[in-house]
Amino acid sequence: MRAIRHTLLLSRLLLGFHLSRPRDLLLVGLAFMVGSTTLAVLLAIPAGLERLAGRTGIPGVVVVLSAAASTEVESELSPIQVGLLGSLPQVARGIDGRPILAPQFVAATRMVDGAGRVSTVQLRGVTPALGALLAPGHGNDPGSLPEPGSQALVAGREAAQRLGIEPGSPIKLRGRDWQVDSILDADGSLWESELWVEQSALQAAFRAPGRISVAWVWLAADAEFDQFAAAVAAEPRLDGLRVIEQTRYYQAQVGFLAGLARAAAWSVSLLLGAGAVIAIGNALGVVMSARRVEMATLRALGFRDAGVVLANLLEVVVMSILVAAGCLLVLKWTVDGLGFATSTGIQAVYAAFAITPSVAGWVMLYTIALALAGGIMPVVRLVSGSPMNALRGD
C-alpha cells in the first residue's frame, strides 16, 4: 500500500519534471511513435481484408463450385449439375415456383486502371436469376442489371474508381466495346471490385459459350446448410462439387491473405520493436541519468525504492499510451479507408486499411510492452546503490 502511495505521490512530482524539462522524453516519444504507427498501419491491412470479407456474402446463400477449385474463376459446373442443384428440396423457390439459384460464369482479366497500372479485374456474368437472388428481401439490391444480350456492364464502386470509369463511359474488354450502365454499391463488399457483365456476352467474349463457373443457391427458410450439403453429397451426379456458405467462402478467400499479412505485420514489428527497445532504453538512460540526483534526494527523504521504480515506469507507460493513442487517432483520420490491392495472380482483392478497435488494442499492448521492456533497466538503475553516491555528485 505504502509503495502505491509513494508511486502516486512521485508521479505527481514527475509531472513537474516534464513541465520544466519537456524535451527530455522527446526521443522516447519518437521511438513509441515509430513503433506504434508501423504496427498500426501493418495490422490495418489484414483488418481491412477481414472487414471486406465480413461485408461480403449473404446469409442463407450457398456457393457451389468444383471441389478442385479454390476460387470461382477456376471452377466449372456442367448444365446438368446446375439443373440437379435446382431440383433439391432445400433450395428456395420463387413465387413462380422456380428455384432461386443463379449460375454464373466468372472470369478474370487484366486491365489498365486510371493511373496507368495494369490490374486484375474479376468479371461476373449476370442473368435475371442473379437479380432474383439479390432482389430486396433476399439480399443486396443490385439496382438495374445489364439486359440480356446487351454490351452493357455494371461496375462495382471500387472498380469504377480504380479504372476511372463512370456511368456512360465506354470500356474496352477482351477486344470488344462495352458501356458502363451503372455503378454497383454493395456496402463496401468484395463485389464492388468486380465488373458485372451480361452473362452470354461475357461467355462470348471469353469464347466459352454456355460455360458456368459457380452457382449461388438460396436455401429455403426451413433448410439448414448441412442438409443441403448432405443432399449434394448424396447425389452421385453432383460428385466433385464443393458447397460452402457464401459468407464463409469470402472469409476463406481473404483469410489466407489476411493471415499472411498479419504474420508479416508482427514479424516486422517484432524486429522493429527490438531496435525500439534498445533506442528507448538508451534514451531513457539519458533521461534517468538527468534526474538521478532528484530521485536520490527523494529516496533519502524516505520515498521507497519500489515507489521510485513504479512511478518512473508508470510515467513511461503512460507516455507510451498517450503517444500510441495520438498516432491511432491520426491514422484513423488519414489512413483508415485508404484503398490497397493485393493479388494472387488469379484473384485480386481490393480492400481498405481499417483501424479497428482490435488493431488499436494490439497497438496499445505492443507500445506498453515496448515501454516496459525499454524502461525497466534504466529505471531500476535509478535505485541501485546508496542514494548518497548520487547526492555527492559521484
Add this chain to the structure above:
Amino acid sequence: MQDDLVRIRGLVKSYKRGPETVDVLGGVDLDVGRGEFLALMGPSGSGKSTLLNLIGGLDRSSSGEITIDGQRIDQMSKSGLADWRSRHVGFVFQLYNLLPMLDAQRNVEVPLLLSSVSASLRRRNAGIALELVGLKDRSGHRPSELSGGQQQRVAIARAIVTDPTLLICDEPTGDLDRAAATQVLELLQALNREHCNTIIMVTHDPVAASYASRTLHLGEKGRMVEAA
C-alpha cells in the same frame, strides 16, 4: 548521565571492489547525546561520510549495532529504513539537492507528503519552517532564483519541517562562500541551542566545526583519534 540518542557499537562497513574487500569502518563505537551538536572531521578515506550515511539510515552496515532513540536501525529492512528516515531524520546535503521544478514552499513540503498531514497543515508547517530560516518572503521562488546560501537554508527548512529526531548534515557549507557559510552555521547552532535539535555534521572546515558542541576526529577506518 547524558541521555544518548545515538549509540553505536562495533560498527563495521566493508565494500567489495573487484576481488578485494575494503574496510571503510573497522569497528566504531560512538555515543551522541540528545540535543548534542557533533562535528565529525577527518581526512578523505577516514570513513566519516560512511559513518554519517549509516547513522542516517542511507546505507546498511556490514556488522555492528546502531541504536537511535531506542531503535535498532541496523536490523531494519531497506523499506523499513526508508520509512524510519521519513519520520526521524532530516538531511542537509552539500549540494542542497532541492527539486528544481518546485518553489521553496513546495520543496519544504516534500517530506510532509509522506505523512498523513493534510494539505493545509502541510502548507502551514512548511511556512513556519521557512520563517524559522528567515526565508518566508522567498517561498514562491524556485531554487534557480535563490543564492547558494538561501538554497541551503531552504534545505535546512526541509530537513526540520517534520520535527525529526536527528539532523544529518553532510558538508553543509562545502559549496558556500564564507558569508553564506556563516549564516548557515549560525542557523544550525540556533536550531541546536534554541530548539534542541540533535545535529551530526561532517565537515572539512575547522571553522564550521567550531560551531558544534563537540568535534570528533576520525582516522583510518573510522578510528577516533581525538575528541574535542
